[in-house]
Amino acid sequence: MTGADMTEKIVCRVLTGPTASGKTQIGVQLAKSEGWHIICMDSMQIYRRMDIGTAKPTAEEMQGVPHHMLDICEPADAYSVADYRDAAEKLILSLHDRNRKALFVGGTALYLQAMMHPMSMGAVPADEALRAELNTVAQTEAGRIELHRELAAVDPVTAGKLPVNDVRRVIRAIEVWKATGVPFSEQPARENGNDGRFIWKAVSTQMDRAVLYERINSRVTGMIRSGLREEVEALLNEGVPENAQSMSGLGYKEMIPCIRGEYSIEDAAERIRTGTRHYAKRQMTFLRREESIQYVRTDREGALDEIRRLLA
Numbered sequence: 001m002t003g004a005d006m007t008e009k010i011v012c013r014v015l016t017g018p019t020a021s022g023k024t025q026i027g028v029q030l031a032k033s034e035g036w037h038i039i040c041m042d043s044m045q046i047y048r049r050m051d052i053g054t055a056k057p058t059a060e061e062m063q064g065v066p067h068h069m070l071d072i073c074e075p076a077d078a079y080s081v082a083d084y085r086d087a088a089e090k091l092i093l094s095l096h097d098r099n100r101k102a103l104f105v106g107g108t109a110l111y112l113q114a115m116m117h118p119m120s121m122g123a124v125p126a127d128e129a130l131r132a133e134l135n136t137v138a139q140t141e142a143g144r145i146e147l148h149r150e151l152a153a154v155d156p157v158t159a160g161k162l163p164v165n166d167v168r169r170v171i172r173a174i175e176v177w178k179a180t181g182v183p184f185s186e187q188p189a190r191e192n193g194n195d196g197r198f199i200w201k202a203v204s205t206q207m208d209r210a211v212l213y214e215r216i217n218s219r220v221t222g223m224i225r226s227g228l229r230e231e232v233e234a235l236l237n238e239g240v241p242e243n244a245q246s247m248s249g250l251g252y253k254e255m256i257p258c259i260r261g262e263y264s265i266e267d268a269a270e271r272i273r274t275g276t277r278h279y280a281k282r283q284m285t286f287l288r289r290e291e292s293i294q295y296v297r298t299d300r301e302g303a304l305d306e307i308r309r310l311l312a
Contacts, residue, residue, distance in 0.1 A: 009199050010092060010093075010198050011199050011201060012115070012198050012199065013102070013104065014112065014115075014200065014202035014203065015027045015104065015204075015307065015311075016041070016105075016204050017107055017204040017205030017287070018107060018212060018281075018287075020055075020276070020280070021215070021280075022215075022298050023105055023205055024057050024061065024105065026205065026298060026304060028057070028062060028063050030308060030311075032064070032065050034101070034103075034308070037065070037067075037095055037101070037102045038067045038103050038104075038105050039069050039088055039092075039102050039104045039105070040067060040069040040105060041105060041106025041107070041108055042054065042108050042111075043084070043108040044246070044250075045069075045071075046069060046071070047073060047077075048071045048072075048073070049075060049234070049235065050075055050231070050235070050252070051231065052251075053228050053231060053251030053252055053255075054249070055219065056070065057070075069084070069087065069088065075235055075247070077246075080168050081110050081162075082166060082169050083168070085114040088115060089198075109282075110163060112290075115200070127178070127179060130174075130175055130178065131171060131175065134175075138167045138170075138171065141243055144167060147167070147170050147174065148162070150174060151170055151173055154177050155183035157183065157185035158173045158183065158185045159173075165245055172184075201310065203293070203296055204294070204296070205296065205298045206296060206297050207297060207298055212280060216280060219276075220269055220272045220273045221269065223251060229255055229265060232255040232256065235252075242256055250272060250275050250279060251276075254271040255268050255272075294310050
């Protein structure tokens with residue numbers, strides 16, 4: 001924790017929305033005009049050398065605005081929701097200590113949920129031997145699934161909130177249950193891990209679904225032309241496992257069979273378009289559950305000023 005006044009409230013601003021809805025461009029325009037830093041909220045843009053398939057902003061597109069949480073780990077690394085939350089909270093506090101304001105930009109729903117509604121992991125002491133044992137199990141995808149099933153058997157409420165790859169919190173929830181015999185979901189808890197210091201203001205981009213889907217289709221076409229196949233092949237050639245967490249991302253998992261010759265580049269592109277449209281639909285469904293999010297039609301004049309007003 002920093003030396004900032006612990007009673008002071010920190011406003012955290014978020015620009016979210018479905019993929020391909022223009023968040024990156026709008027976020028940069030807004031941050032540049034307001035003098036804000038951008039904290040990227042994208043579970044794929046955290047990986048180095050994964051640029052085309054993640055639609056990672058280029059240096060030119062950033063327009064000199066400081067960006068954080070980009071290119072922070074290797075494609076072979078596992079990175080959990082809890083890892084993101086911990087790093088992002090430290091960033092918020094560090095920027096606040098320097099009198100800087102941040103804008104979260106991205107559409108990873110689990111990251112947004114973890115930031116706005118963090119789950120406290122309780123006051124139960126750590127069991128280092130158990131953690132070591134469970135972390136060994138979690139080294140493989142099958143092991144992670146096994147741990148999640150173990151948690152679901154004793155605490156289905158918590159398991160329903162945690163994705164399989166959020167290994168740290170899955171293990172912690174199992175640890176709490178084994179230590180106390182009481183599911184984590186029934187433990188005394190506080191919702192905000194920073195004692196309510198963070199006040200969240202969130203705006204989502206919005207546009208007609210037909211327009212959004214056409215933007216998705218065009219983006220995928222651009223990714224293929226820009227060398228997505230070559231990007232994925234280079235990652236595989238450097239030793240990134242096909243089953244790595246990063247390779248489960250849209251554009252990467254569909255391209256691997258294409259590289260193996262199982263179907264054509266045209267088939268891969270269509271699979272990516274279909275998968276991305278389904279993903280956008282899931283994002284919109286999730287955001288509708290978050291009552292505090294306000295919506296702005298970004299295909300209309302004056303959208304930037306409206307977002308600025310809502311996040312002021």
